[in-house]
Amino acid sequence: MFSSADYAFMSQALRLAEKGLYSTAPNPRVGCVIVRDNQIVGSGWHEKAGQPHAEVHALMNAGAASRGATAYVTLEPCSHFGRTPPCANALVDAGIAQVIMAMQDPNPMVSGRGRALLEHAGITVESDLLQAQAEALNIGFISRMARKKPWIRLKTAASLDGKTALNNGISQWITGAAARHDGHRWRARSCAILTGIGTILSDDPQLSVRHIETSRQPGRIIVDSHLAIPLNAKVLQGKTDTYVFTANGHDLEKISALDNLGIRTFILPNAAGSVDLYKMAAILAELEINEVLVEAGSGLNGALIEAGLADEIIIYLAPHLLGDTARGMVKLPELMRLEQKIALKIQDIRLIGEDIRIIASIHPG
DSSP: OOOHHHHHHHHHHHHHHHTTTTTOTTSOOOEEEEEETTEEEEEEEOOSTTSOOHHHHHHHHHGGGGTTOEEEESSOOOOSOSSSOOHHHHHHHTTOOEEEESSOOOOTTTTTHHHHHHHHTTOEEEOOTTHHHHHHHTHHHHHHHHHSSOEEEEEEEEETTSEEEOTTSOOTTSSOHHHHHHHHHHHHHSSEEEEEHHHHHHHOOOOOOOSSOOSSOOEEEEEOTTOOOOTTOGGGOSSSOEEEEESOOOOHHHHHHHHHTTOEEEEOBOTTSSBOHHHHHHHHHHTTOOEEEEOOOHHHHHHHHHTTOOOEEEEEEESSOOOTTSEESOOOOOOSSGGGSOEEEEEEEEEETTEEEEEEEEEOO
């Protein structure tokens, strides 16, 4: 049974973990506080892959006060040597008496081992305090570990009648500045932004974070079945990791030119001559991509939903109407029965400036 103080200390650890929202990929976001005599004596969070983990920062901050103290950590302390030494060993060496963690490590190769190491050393371990909040913070990392695919989040901006552009393709700007800035926050927390060749040819986007401060740019993923992407496209410029997925393995000259630009090309045709989205998702997981933000047209949005690969959708609705000839958000086959509808579970609704932002999880039929 956790006390109100336990909840307060873990809430502080979660707030610390959020400080790594834009910077820890491919690692999880983790926070830790060290408490002795009901006072926080040390705190820290994981700031960047390859740098010390949250527990190490907190222990260094606490110093000798760590001995006999309780560590509140948002994820099970690691027990293996990765980019840094095991945190579980550091907690043992510091003389921590108790560890309270929000959730187990979802990595099946290490899950439970950190806890076992701590308990073997005589440290009391409790788990699942504010577990749902910790899981939400690392939803992409959990997806990659447990499902071998990233968490795929669609983002779209539309009029109140669900239209993303005029019939002639004009779409800038449907929503206001506040919604666009909010969209860049979702870009910043993502490991990569995914779009289709149609968006590249019509809008020539950069797919970069510009409106908020961030220490890194997300990677860029282009689905381009026929390898039609122009070599001077803005999305191919710069040093950001960029991946092109295509079904066309015959245009060796274009593939070589992309390689010269530092662009990795994956040839993944399916039976219909399009990109195999399932194989693409698996490769993205192998590339240690946790969260993917999709900013694409209705065709790719619909294909990802139909394939059961889209997990969540963010919709910004502007307070105006564009009419039935304008372009829609999602292209799906015609439904014959209401039972075939795509079910959504609303997670959050709020005003962003003058626009409505809806976040919903997707549950394909």
